[in-house]
Amino acid sequence: MWRQRQLGSKRGVWALVLGSLFAASACVAQTMNDLRQDAQTAGDITTYGMGWSQQRHATGGQITPQNVKDLVPTWNLSLDNSANASSQPLLIGDTMYITTHSHTIALDPLTGRQKWKTALEIPSDINAYLCCGIHTRGLAALDGVLYRTSIDAHVMAMNATDGKVLWRSKAADYKGGYSLTHAPLIAGGVLITGISGGEYGARGFLTGWDLKTGQEKWKRFTTALPGEKGGDTWNPGIAINGGATTWLTGTYDPELDLVYWGTGNGSPWNPATRGGDSLYINSVLAIRPSSGEIVWHFQFSPGDPFDYDGTNELVLADLPMSGGTAKVLMQANRNGFFYVINRTNGKFISAQPFAKKINWATGIDQNTGRPIDTPMTAGLRKTEVGADFIEAWPSAFGGKNWMPMSFDPSRNLVFMNTVNVGMKVKYVKQERPGGPNWWLGLELGGFVGPDDGNRGALMAWDPIRNRKVWEATTKSPHWSGVLSTKGGVVFSGSQTGALMAFDASDGKVLWRFQTGSGISGLPIAWERNGVQYITVTSGSGTVYAALGGDPDVTNVAAGGSLWTFALKR
């Protein structure tokens, strides 16, 4: 349907002209073209990830390593809650939009004053059905309509002018352990969402919805049942509750018309209970947006025992490699390896370790892309019941967790927040309990810090040579997104509340500002009247802080707000 509006065709040119005319006026509805161009345009942010490739790179160059020391706050807006503020704002026309788990808010980006605020109704017992906190990560937007998910596994459309709900659809029953936290994706004229619930014995899926009506167009399950392709990679009776949830937003290549979506851990975590590779847990699925058809898949961690979800952002890039240009997707996987995959056909290109300590695999076979088990891991596949606790690195938090990385296409560098923590687990035979109860098939003994005391690092990574360039270590890992700018500054926030600016060339901290709570949000950069602004949420209640046993994040006050900064004038 939307293919008729390709750039270059007469109709496409008219759409572009009309789109530009509308963009000049104060109140504007973003078009499909705005979504497609989002990564190039500094004046608006119409997609989660600042572009369908989720590169999170700002093309504005006003802020530089030389002047960033003059960055000052311009306004702060209270989000009026104490939950995790792990969200990314959108900026469309003269309005900024931000989501919390309980509200959707529109505000003036220059003054920080609220324009409207719409509340959601959340069931009072929702906390029983969440593994990892109550929050929401952002919005999709098109033609004057905002789209979001709600924690109780619903999807909704709202009028961007006044926040009125246009439609609301149920993706799943939250009492089955299902929830939604991610920003929806608009691709191929369809609204696409996934699902959370991998610790509750859920069965993962993706849904394609009609943008105008919220009717379900297609639903694609992500575990293979007996008789289905891949169904023989499971023990009987497991795949129906086998996990492979789809809890982070996918990326989209409009030329290939492929959506790339990651799947999460198997359910239960115990690999011997599940049996086999368990397709399609911990994989990237290349999906046709109009039908939900799985065009190809690549599985990062077959038969995974350690909760190494494959859901981390699948950043798209065109890299100068092998004498030409390789169209790739890149993922810093939970399992501790950085993957580069050919996004046209799913062929494995490279995987190298970025996590400091990996003891579950000796490496990745560079021909097949399959991990090479250590004896510890091989043993876990053989018997459901472990004799004792084992220590696995990376931990279930992974070498990198959900907090998204940034890719700078002018430097061909990735900047990502990594984690350096192990875990002690003992595998047990557990029947699926159902309801608000976790089904892991193991005892969680605790998390282990590294010898040098640095549980994390902001890392610069060269995806072409697939190796580290620099790192800025930190006692507690940063649990917020990363933003890179053309000017050569990298922004991210600490769990103890500091928004920091790093020099992209060497990782030195050039500026910091202490906000009121930990930062688990996704910073954006945008421009108005020649001024470059940085906006980020502050307000943390992360699963790492709750479970990690890290003494350095036990004294962080809760309380969400939205901050904006600009160079002092």
Place this chain on the structure above:
Amino acid sequence: MVFACIAVTGCAQTPSTPSPAPTVVAPAANDGAAQLIGQGRSRYTLMCARCHGLNLVSNGLGSDLRAFPADAKERFVQSVNKGIRAMPAWESSLKPGELDAMWAYIGSVNGWAVELKQ
């Protein structure tokens, strides 16, 4: 496995003043107590740790159970069963004995003994 509170840095900054600790009695070195505590730890980890912290090491998301008074078991039972503030009601998910087991586990971490029903 008794986790001494003093070993954890965060303990010094517990927000509320705990009621005077009862005379600490070393947990009975018998299989019954150890088994109950183990069952309680397991249930707590799967159900409660996501908000109250692994091994009770709270960061404030849920209330700090290291400060829970040893003589307030009735309040504990009421809050967990019926829900309180952001915590949902758990009674329909709990099997008989699991509350006692979790209470025993909390006691083992906080250093107070729990009387076992014979």
